[in-house]
Amino acid sequence: MLKKIPLRIRFTLVASLFLLVSCVTLTLLSNMSAVHMMEAVALLPSMKDGSTPILQLEPAQPVEEPYYQVFQQKTTVATILIVLAGSIATYFAAGYVLKPIRDLSCEVQKRNVENLGTPIELPQSADEVRQLTISFNQMMEDLQRSFLLQKEFSANAAHELRTPLAIMRAKLDVFMLSENENPETQKMIDAMSQQLERLSKLIEDLLWFSKDLPLEKKTRVMLYPLFCDVAEELSSVAKEKEIEIQIQQTNEFVLGQDRLLERVFYNLLENAVKYSPPQTQVSVTVQRERDFLRIQVIDQGEGIPEVCRSAVFEPFFRVDKSRSRAIGGNGLGLAVCKKILERHHASIAVRPNHPNGSIFEVIFPS
Numbered sequence: 001m002l003k004k005i006p007l008r009i010r011f012t013l014v015a016s017l018f019l020l021v022s023c024v025t026l027t028l029l030s031n032m033s034a035v036h037m038m039e040a041v042a043l044l045p046s047m048k049d050g051s052t053p054i055l056q057l058e059p060a061q062p063v064e065e066p067y068y069q070v071f072q073q074k075t076t077v078a079t080i081l082i083v084l085a086g087s088i089a090t091y092f093a094a095g096y097v098l099k100p101i102r103d104l105s106c107e108v109q110k111r112n113v114e115n116l117g118t119p120i121e122l123p124q125s126a127d128e129v130r131q132l133t134i135s136f137n138q139m140m141e142d143l144q145r146s147f148l149l150q151k152e153f154s155a156n157a158a159h160e161l162r163t164p165l166a167i168m169r170a171k172l173d174v175f176m177l178s179e180n181e182n183p184e185t186q187k188m189i190d191a192m193s194q195q196l197e198r199l200s201k202l203i204e205d206l207l208w209f210s211k212d213l214p215l216e217k218k219t220r221v222m223l224y225p226l227f228c229d230v231a232e233e234l235s236s237v238a239k240e241k242e243i244e245i246q247i248q249q250t251n252e253f254v255l256g257q258d259r260l261l262e263r264v265f266y267n268l269l270e271n272a273v274k275y276s277p278p279q280t281q282v283s284v285t286v287q288r289e290r291d292f293l294r295i296q297v298i299d300q301g302e303g304i305p306e307v308c309r310s311a312v313f314e315p316f317f318r319v320d321k322s323r324s325r326a327i328g329g330n331g332l333g334l335a336v337c338k339k340i341l342e343r344h345h346a347s348i349a350v351r352p353n354h355p356n357g358s359i360f361e362v363i364f365p366s
């Protein structure tokens with residue numbers, strides 16, 4: 001139970017307990033010795049040298065009760081006051097002593113993928129907190145190095161795979177142009193073409209995911225024309241499934257890079273069409289709130305189970321691997337969306353649509 005309490009309170013409680021035990025023991029001891037002293041003084045016979053004792057009581061008379069009670073009350077009050085004052089002092093002292101740890105914890109909380117490499121400023125003191133900060137900075141530096149290596153590796157791999165893939169694609173296209181009598185050969189060519197398509201998409205998404213996305217040139221991006229362009233690109237797939245894409249007319253705009261934002265809404269609308277049954281509706285709505293802009297991509301598909309709703313934004317996560325693979329998904333689309341939107345200080349989340357389907361909600365701060 002004690003482990004759940006903050007360090008400062010824990011420290012205060014333990015110190016107060018020690019203080020209480022010590023004070024109570026001291027009080028009991030002093031009370032006992034006071035009784036002894038009073039009895040001894042009370043029973044003191046007349047002094048040998050004939051002088052009068054300081055406290056003159058009848059020889060066999062016991063210690064007077066009121067004296068003892070007053071003494072006991074005073075020591076009890078003093079004990080309570082000392083324990084209280086000690087606990088309050090310990091609370092503030094613990095706050096002072098633990099401040100460097102609190103500061104360090106605040107700094108650690110501010111670290112994310114973007115600022116892994118920025119070291120935490122070392123405290124002036126030469127204590128354990130300084131050592132902890134040095135170790136933490138070292139760990140973050142190592143982490144960032146391996147993170148960059150990993151990113152560079154996937155970017156390079158994707159880049160290198162692009163050229164041979166383009167050559168294979170071109171050769172296959174030439175092959176497809178020539179007349180093929182044999183249906184088996186035709187089937188094989190179609191399958192190869194389909195797999196090449198998937199590979200190209202995976203490489204494209206990998207490149208998007210691993211590259212840095214600079215956002216120097218932010219411009220006004222009008223949302224309605226952007227959504228219409230994306231819907232136009234997806235119109236043939238949507239038509240095949242008889243899915244109607246409805247886009248709310250709007251004059252709203254956001255600040256950002258149109259190419260990147262187009263990618264986000266392409267991925268969202270493509271998913272909505274991909275994961276919806278035929279003859280359903282996909283719609284895009286825009287609402288201006290007081291301090292943010294809300295964009296929703298709504299479908300009437302299978303929806304996403306609650307446990308998977310945050311994981312779908314992680315790279316390579318798929319709710320149903322076999323279904324997604326059959327549809328041509330690689331699990332990178334939403335991760336790319338999240339990455340681009342973070343660069344625009346926007347957020348993305350998914351919630352269920354009723355009675356069925358999903359609502360992907362993008363929030364741009366005003």
Ligand code: ADP
Binds near residue numbers: 272299304319
């Ligand atoms: P994929 O290329 O597999 O579609 P995404 O990152 O775009 O990868 O999506 C991750 C997973 O989230 C998908 O595999 C799918 O299971 C689920 N998903 C995404 N969008 C939808 C949607 N509109 N309806 C249902 N499931 C979805």
